[in-house]
Amino acid sequence: MAGRTGSRDEVIIVGGGIVGCSIAWHLSCRGRRSRILERSEPGGLATHAAAGILGPMNETDRPGPFLDLMRKSLSLYPAFVEALAEETGLSPDFSASGILAVAPRPEDRAALLARFAWQQALDPSLVFCEAAEARSLEPALTGEFDSAIYYPDEGHVYAPRLIKALLGSLSRRRIPLEQGITVSRIVPSGQGTLLVHDREGGCREAEKVVLAAGALLSDIEIPGTRIPVSPVSGQILAVRSPGSFYRRVVFYPPHGYFVPKLDGTVVIGATEETIGTRTRVTPAGLMEFLAPLSSLAPGLLELPLHHTWSGLRPKSPDALPILGPHPECPGLFIAGGHYRNGILLAPVTGEILADWIEEGASRLSRPFLPDRFLKTGDR
Structure with a gap:
């Protein structure tokens, strides 16, 4: 096995889809460095396959925190795509042309x-x-x-162009994205950091790690309760x-x-x-x-x-996103279970995870914390 690599203060993000890239971008906006590890093509399993619909009202049958979260993310979209287009010259083809439910x-x-x-x-x-x-x-x-x-006020975005613009921005900001890295397990080092092992024999060390591996998130071995996706x-x-x-x-x-x-x-x-x-x-x-x-x-x-x-x-088991710190593993954060709404929720997910990593809290994520999947007696 190769020796440990990476900078302790660099956030490692496992997963280079729209969610992982958004988290890296939002961290960069706050001056925090990150490194993305992606098993294949960025956005290959979900982002490039998405229709890019931005329609909160059609994704739930009741008011509540989930609808509030989606509407918040929709409100962030105009500034989000404008910033990306201004920086890269690439348009994500955002359109707030309205939606009809028949x-x-x-x-x-x-x-x-x-x-x-x-x-x-x-x-x-x-x-x-x-x-x-x-x-x-x-x-x-x-x-x-x-x-x-x-x-x-609802609409859509062209998902492949959105992630292309995000990747262009991250490249300009010199945020590394390593492809062909299949993360297999994460373990505490015993010295206040986490060790990120991959199937290729590599091991990277960081104080904070975000799992944003989409549909394959549960394949990664972690300390404590595995996140069900x-x-x-x-x-x-x-x-x-x-x-x-x-x-x-x-x-x-x-x-x-x-x-x-x-x-x-x-x-x-x-x-x-x-x-x-x-x-x-x-x-x-x-x-x-x-x-x-x-x-x-x-x-x-x-x-x-x-x-x-x-x-x-x-x-996820309750079809809601999982956002925030893993309660059994200090320094490990989860950004998963977005189901049909990864594109819609990308901006707010980036904000929430940046809040947790930089400030240690996020009011928006309270109903979506990973601890809801722990056994009742462990909470």
Whole structure:
């Protein structure tokens, strides 16, 4: 095995996806050095596979801390992407063009109205639309449907361009990113630091380590209780639109969406499959979210297929993110379990972990701390 490397005051971040890169960027903004260790391609399992939807209201069925966290992160996005674009000249294609959530049938209307009631109490800008008004907002909805909720302040970002801009910024700031490093275990050194061992035989030493390894986070051996994160596979595809006919993100039952990107690509998704760490694209999977479009937005089915892909979402047992220090291992921090919302939550996750590392606390992370997965008697 190689000798220990690394600077004790350099934060080691395990995972070079959108979450890990955001943490490194936010630490850099506060003058703190970090080093990212990535097993393969930065963002390869989840970030590059993400549709990039920024829609807090469609990711939960109730008000509470999780919705508050998502809305906070959405509010950070304009300044976040502006700073990246200004520094690197790379645009993440952020668009706050609004989102529509559609009720296809009259029998779906009551549930949509109930959702609208509690959501509008939080955000008065929301609009309940009859079908004709919704069509004026999104001309792609040429089929029959009952009604929709319009979320004017939500939108999307192009995830591959976002992480490209983040990586460009980190490179300019001379934040090292080491690829081909598969971290296997983390152990205390006995001298107030942590030793980060990898399968390639390396060992790095740091006072603070962040696990942001996405769907593979639970594969890493750590002191105390292992953090429970499991991979959920998702299939997705993209078609090419010849113009700017498609305007807004649309959610439709049971779990479909389409996302018109600024470059003319329309992303359509997505499945959820528990099949371990495998990724696959199947005709049956694609049909899950394509079939409903035949009666809702049939024009999308006539567009040229651009490509298909699948990725892995990191899901915790309660489907909520895990953010903060591991209570059984001083110096170890967790940033995982973002599930469907890694892109949306990237800015606020960066802020929260930077708060913990630099200030020793973060009010925002209280409901999402890792200690909720410890045995009751150990808490």
